[in-house]
Amino acid sequence: MDGSMYLAYDYPVLGAFWTMLWIFLWVLWFVVLFRVIVDIFRDDTMSGWAKAGWLVLVIVLPLVGVLVYVLARGKGMGRRETEHVRAQQKAFDTYVRETARGTGGTSEVEELAKLSEIRAKGDITDEEFRRAKEKILH
Known part of the structure; x- marks a missing residue:
């Protein structure tokens, strides 16, 4: 048989482990490198020249720079x-609140009127009405 057919037999388990370890370390290195680059741009306290200096250091000498x-x-x-x-998270919460309210949402007055009708029918108690009213007004 041809030697290339037995390639799997020539690659020991420890070799596969080291290969996976090196791949993991390379991916980890790129994650750390890009996190540092993103942080350089995100920092509002640094001047533009300081950001440029850090960026040059991180790109030219990546290991030392990081x-x-x-x-x-x-x-x-x-x-x-x-x-x-x-x-x-704050932006997402604001978006969810605005979306849940809807563009054609009802005003507080309309909601209170509906709530009063429900209470008048006897579907909710005075205590439930009071709690719902507090939620609408706050």
């Missing part, structure tokens, strides 16, 4: 990421 950046500005990096996530 290591120095994380050591020098790592705490701020986490804070900026947290602020960014909070801003995204």
Whole structure:
């Protein structure tokens, strides 16, 4: 038989492990590199020249640049990421509220009138009416 047919037998399990480990480390390296580059652009406290300097350092000497950046500005990096996530969550919550309300939504007065009709029919108690009214007004 041809030697190329037995290729799987020539590749030991430990070799496959090392290959997967190196691939994982390369992917991890690119994730860290791009996180640092994104953080450089996200930081509002740095001037344009400082951003350009950090970017040149990270691109020209990636290993040294990323290591120095994380050591020098790592705490701020986490804070900026947290602020960014909070801003995204706030924007999403605002979007959901506006969408749930709808463009042709009813006004508070209309909602209170409907609520009063429901209470007058006896479908809800006075306590339920009071809680629903508080939700509408707040």
